[in-house]
Structures are given as structure tokens and as C-alpha cells.
Amino acid sequence: MLKKRGVVVICDSLRNDFVGQQTPVLNNLQQTATRFTNTKAVFPSTTRVSSASIATGCHPRQHGLLGNTMILSEPEGLITRSVGKPAFRQELFEATGHYLRVPTLAQRLQPMYTTAIYSNVSPGAAYFFDPENFGYVYHPAGSYAPGGSQITGSDALDIKPGADGDQEMTRRFCQRLLQDDTLGLAVLWLSEPDKSGHAQSLGNLAHRAAIEHAQDCVDKVLSVISTLRARGEDILLMVGSDHGMQTITHQVDIGEELVKAGFKASVTSRDLVVAPNGTSAILGFDDDYPHRDALLPWLGSQPWVGEYVYGESLADWGLPDESACRVAISLAGDESCNHLGIPGTSWYAFDPDTPKDMIGQGQHGGRHRYESHPFLMVQGKAFPEGLQISTPTSLVDYAPTILNHLSIEVSAMQGQPLQTLARINIEPHSHFIAS
Structure with a gap:
């Protein structure tokens, strides 16, 4: 049994200012975690770019994925392609000779650890977390095992975006966490509240219901994490979002x-x-x-x-x-x-x-306050309970934080291990939440 693991849950597009008393599961989580209150999105503040940045610890300039849509230089000239389509991986490779320009977490964790991402957002966002299939990738458009062999039948992820699909994916994710002792990194990427936020007014009943559904998924993962820790496992849990919305x-x-x-x-x-x-x-x-x-x-x-x-x-x-x-x-x-x-x-x-x-x-996509300010909470032995840190952090800090937890060298990344910030419990830019 592995003694250390990293677990990441992304509530797609849940902006930082929506997390508080109105989100009781997340509000309770911050009492037992360190909350980084000044986390910034990458640019463009879109999901596919965010996925690659979280996976690599690098900004788009370094990893090479430049948007939800991206301009490629093809033999006939420049053309815009959608990164969201399953075929884009091959289009990018044919145009540039690479998928991403730098290694992903799935690649860096080989051969010591297995990785798995369960994603209910666009295919491009799922596949560019691990574009070369070093680990498991589960997505409704196609699921793949290490090496790229397709997962079919009941083991595939046959769901739809939205709350119901997220719930089923979370059930599968939690089951895998409990049963697969080889997983060193497990990522759950929820489609809500992003799917609902794109379809209606922010803050209306349907949008707030989607946030509640996302919280319910987080709560189920928290329950499993408690079980794993009771077994003696050292779990790093990162719960956050990739961007907000305007x-x-x-x-x-x-x-x-x-x-x-x-x-x-x-x-x-x-x-x-x-x-x-x-x-x-x-x-x-x-x-x-x-x-x-x-x-x-x-x-x-x-x-x-x-x-x-x-x-x-x-x-x-x-x-x-x-x-x-x-x-x-x-x-x-x-x-x-x-x-x-x-x-x-x-x-x-x-x-x-x-x-x-x-x-x-x-x-979302731009640099305005509410679209470029995701939330982030980190729970684990190196992160004091109830601490809030306002030092600027970024999506590129996920990967080095995970590597640090797993005692793997952090190199050639632009992010920082957040354990470094959390070691300083009392400082001018941080405070504890009153319990």
C-alpha cells in the first residue's frame, strides 16, 4: 500500500468570492485546511490551458497550449483550431512536432506512481492533462489506460456533463481511490458549476444549485480521504477551481x-x-x-x-x-x-x-478580477488547519506541491511548492480562521 498520495478536486469555474458561508462544505473544509486566498488563473483563463498548466507547473509560454482555441501554422498557412476536440492532439503534434513542450505530472511520476484523471469537461481539457497517456484518463469521449489502449465497456466513463454525470464520476473516482493502492495521484475534474454558469445568469437558482452539486461531490471525496487516512495513508488534498466567471x-x-x-x-x-x-x-x-x-x-x-x-x-x-x-x-x-x-x-x-x-x-478567458481568481484549499500534514495565506499563488503551483509531497524532485517548473509558504504560520500576509 502506498503511504503517500496526492488527490486533486477541481470545481470548474467556481470563483473565489462564491466560497464562504453560502458553501458550507467548502467553508468547513477551510477550517481543516490552508486556504490560499490570492490564487491567480493563467492566461487565457480557460479550462484547457488551465489543465495543462496544473499538469506541468508551467505557463502556456513554456508548455505550448495557448487557449481553448489555438492558432496553428499548417502547410496552407495559419488557422484556428478548437483544442476541445479529441482530434486536436494529433493536429497539434502534426503542426508542431509535440503535444506539450514540457513533462506532465503523469510523466514525472513514472514509474514509481500511477496517475488517473476523471474529467467531465471538454475532451481537450482531459487529454492535455496527460496527452501522451502515461497514466489513466477517463472521459466520456474516450478513456485510455497507460500506453494509450482504449478502455471500453463498463470500465469506460459513459456520462454526460452536468450534475448527474459529475455524481456518477465521483462515485467511480471514490471507488477507485479505495480499491487501487497503486494510485499516487488522482484528479477529479467536475463540470459544475461551469456548465450551468455558461448557460444562464450567474447567481440564479440553477447556478447556485450547480454549486451545491459540486460541493456534494467534494463531500464524498472528503469522506474517502478520511477512510484512507485512517488506514495510515499520508494524503495531500488540493481542492480548487481553474478560473472564475464574468x-x-x-x-x-x-x-x-x-x-x-x-x-x-x-x-x-x-x-x-x-x-x-x-x-x-x-x-x-x-x-x-x-x-x-x-x-x-x-x-x-x-x-x-x-x-x-x-x-x-x-x-x-x-x-x-x-x-x-x-x-x-x-x-x-x-x-x-x-x-x-x-x-x-x-x-x-x-x-x-x-x-x-x-x-x-x-x-471567462480574460484577466478581470472575478474570472481570474479561482479558489484553492490544501489539506495535509504540511498545511496548518485554518490558516489563510494571501501571498500570490497560481495554478502552476499545483504540480510542484504534489511532487514535493511525494518526495520527487521539483525541477524546470515555474510554480513553487506551497509547503514552503505554509511553513510560515504567522506572517503579515496570513491569518488563522477563528474556529
Whole structure:
């Protein structure tokens, strides 16, 4: 039996300010865990990028996955592809010669530990946690064992996104934790409250019910963790989210705007390509693009642009400067409230490949406060109960924290082991929750 394990539960898109008295399971958890109150999302603040960043301990600039949609350089020129589709892994490999540019946790834990991720979000988010199949990946679009052999029949994960599917996945996950002593890392990635938040107003009854369903799944995992610890296992538990959400008040088809302004030959042309990512977007063009100097000031004058970076400044947002990523945009927004009093509004980058009217509904992708502020609680021997730490942390801190717990060397990562912060129990930027 393994004496040490890491367990991660992600409540997709549950923003930090929604965690408190209104979420009793999570509120109780923070009494027995350390809560990192200033955790930041990566950019774009989307799930597929977040998955790769959690798995690698690196920002997109290093691991190479740049959005929920991503621009690839193919023989016919630049083109935008959806990372969410199962086929994207092969498309990325054919265009770049790699899946991710750096090792994942599943790879680093070999051969000492087995890993498994159970995911009910998009296929791309599941598969890019472990794109080369070093461990087990369970997803409704296809489940795979180490080495890439497909898991079929009753062992596959035949569920749908949403609360019911999350409940069944959690049941399977908990069963696996109790029965499989070889698992060194187990990850449960819930579809709620993200699925519900995208479909309606943030804070309405359906959205709050989805948060309750996610809490119920967390509670079931907590029960299993207690059983494992009673057996003598040393469990590191990380419960958090990948990003938050904003309410959409306006939307824009950036490709059409670029065509109207004369910066793009047509909506399907490959001279200037747009990768819409919710409340953000990435623009790509080759070195010989003739309108670069005029494009940048034009972007700065558009009402839908909140902030943008290009060139060497892309590194400040964790992005590379290459033909597939020349300009990154966080769309305009502010902290005004929706009709239910939930703060945080934004523009939405309309995606012509998946056309939706998102006005009044939840989205994310940009750098605004509520979409870029996930929550994180860590429970284990190295993390004092009831401690709150406000030192800035990030999704890239998950991987080094897990490796540290399993006594595996942390190297070539941009994140930090959170055990280092937790060792300092009393400091100016931290305090204990009164019990």
C-alpha cells in the first residue's frame, strides 16, 4: 500500500468570492485546511490551458497550449483550431512536432506512481492533462489506460456533463481511490458549476444549485480521504477551481471587425487569424504581415479591448511571441453587477465556429478580477488547519506541491511548492480562521 498520495478536486469555474458561508462544505473544509486566498488563473483563463498548466507547473509560454482555441501554422498557412476536440492532439503534434513542450505530472511520476484523471469537461481539457497517456484518463469521449489502449465497456466513463454525470464520476473516482493502492495521484475534474454558469445568469437558482452539486461531490471525496487516512495513508488534498466567471454584457466578432477595418482580407483569410477565447482573444500573423504598425494603435481605440500585449510584453502574460501568438487581448469589462447583484461584467469574443449569444450569461478567458481568481484549499500534514495565506499563488503551483509531497524532485517548473509558504504560520500576509 502506498503511504503517500496526492488527490486533486477541481470545481470548474467556481470563483473565489462564491466560497464562504453560502458553501458550507467548502467553508468547513477551510477550517481543516490552508486556504490560499490570492490564487491567480493563467492566461487565457480557460479550462484547457488551465489543465495543462496544473499538469506541468508551467505557463502556456513554456508548455505550448495557448487557449481553448489555438492558432496553428499548417502547410496552407495559419488557422484556428478548437483544442476541445479529441482530434486536436494529433493536429497539434502534426503542426508542431509535440503535444506539450514540457513533462506532465503523469510523466514525472513514472514509474514509481500511477496517475488517473476523471474529467467531465471538454475532451481537450482531459487529454492535455496527460496527452501522451502515461497514466489513466477517463472521459466520456474516450478513456485510455497507460500506453494509450482504449478502455471500453463498463470500465469506460459513459456520462454526460452536468450534475448527474459529475455524481456518477465521483462515485467511480471514490471507488477507485479505495480499491487501487497503486494510485499516487488522482484528479477529479467536475463540470459544475461551469456548465450551468455558461448557460444562464450567474447567481440564479440553477447556478447556485450547480454549486451545491459540486460541493456534494467534494463531500464524498472528503469522506474517502478520511477512510484512507485512517488506514495510515499520508494524503495531500488540493481542492480548487481553474478560473472564475464574468457576466457578458456585449459581444464582438473580432474577425469581422478586422475585415471592416482593412486589417484582414476576409473572415476566412489566413493573413491575420483570430483565436477567440471567451473574454479574451489571441491574434496571429506571420513576419511579413504588412499592417502590424497600424493594427496596434487601432486595437487600443476599440471599445471592446480592455488591455492588450504584444512582442516581448507577451511574456508578462505567460505567452510566447510567435506567429501563432502575436497579440493577446483581454476584452473590456468592469466590476458592475448583473441583475442578481453579482459583480464582474465583460465583452465576449464571438466564435463563428460555435456561434452563441452569450449576453447575460457567464464566461471567462480574460484577466478581470472575478474570472481570474479561482479558489484553492490544501489539506495535509504540511498545511496548518485554518490558516489563510494571501501571498500570490497560481495554478502552476499545483504540480510542484504534489511532487514535493511525494518526495520527487521539483525541477524546470515555474510554480513553487506551497509547503514552503505554509511553513510560515504567522506572517503579515496570513491569518488563522477563528474556529
